[in-house]
Amino acid sequence: MSTFLLPVPPEGAGTSDVEALDSYLDRLAAAHGIALSSFCRLLDDWWEHDKPVGEASLGRYIGHIPKCGFGRDIEQLVKVLETGTGFRGLASMTLLAFKEVSGRHVGEVLRHVHHWCPACMQEWEQGGAPAYEKLLWRLKPISRCPTHRIRLENQCPHCGGGQTRRGDHPWFRCSQCFKPLCNDSSRWTISLTAAPGEKDLIDVLAFCATNPSYVFRRDSPHRFFHAIKHELDGKRLANSAGDYFHKRDIPTRKLVGSLLRIAQRFQTPLTDLLVDPRQAAAARPLNGMEPKPLNLHPANKAHDHLVRERVRQELEVALQQGPEGKSLAQICREAGVCKSSPSRWFPSIVASLVKHQTELRDRQRELDLARLAAITLEDLLTPEMQAIGWHKLPHFVARQWSVSIYIARKRVSVLRRTAHPVVTRSSRKTKPR
Ligand SMILES: [Zn+2]
């Protein structure tokens, strides 16, 4: 089968530092000297024209979706890229191994904004190596670079801007000021402690990188559970595993986050639990692993009188302070109590605080809306504002008029509709001839 794709090798293949599939597509597009959207169209045309009989088409929205999770479209994309580039094992650049064992919503574990390790970026720049985005950086439980023990960054070191995913410029340049996302080492934050789940995810990625076609079996968590069931008596069973192993009519699939919690709860490496659950269960007592106790829900904690008293004082202060006062959620967070506890302890104070603050908020919203109603399209059509682009206008308006982003968005969308009226079917019908 002829191919137009240049053989760009994937970075970090076979290790836990494997490249994310999004990043690989970005680099492929750059190697062909075209934007990602054009590259995806070209790829689609080529596959449609040359694909073997009976092969499925490439997903329609492949250029617009994150490509690190799993799903039929991503699976097909991996196949197409493997055929085109000649490289095998590209499935390890995604979470395809989880397609059976985990639910569809990998969104809970995948990041949709860029995060990167500044030290890795600097090393690549100094060594002249191609910069790529590691799959690890796309996973929410990973908050630091395991190699350099530096906290991952997500804001441009030059303009402080947050990063958006856009296909028309390389991801290692800021999406706002287009400067490289590298900074000097004096601004790096050392992070010595691993976040929960970090080690498990690195292990899983390393396993998938060396076994790219492996798919974790759907029943692995249940098989693990059945093998350890005898260790837990009835009551402790509910406490230990009830969350994860509910008996339901239709079997449900676990989220990747739940799988990580099971691994932590039973102090078993996630890879072992998913690959060979019986062996993992048998090894636990040998290693002297007791299930970690669950944290008590904050609502069930017995709070002493001092905490209650402090909360009461805070509530009364907030009630007197008006709009500047702390919210109920903030007071509870600071005192380390559950949000429902103060309403049990001091029902009348909490009720009046909530009512008071809701009224204040509503009044403020009306004032803000009235203020923004005075903005006209002419105010926004200055050359400076036009350079910003409509999509960033709400942020600008919110900053300039110091209102919340929701209210700014509301006003901008009204102005936008008047600028570009939508022609609906009904309005077309009523048009005079
Ligand atoms: Zn690093």
Ligand SMILES: [Zn+2]
């Ligand atoms: Zn920037």
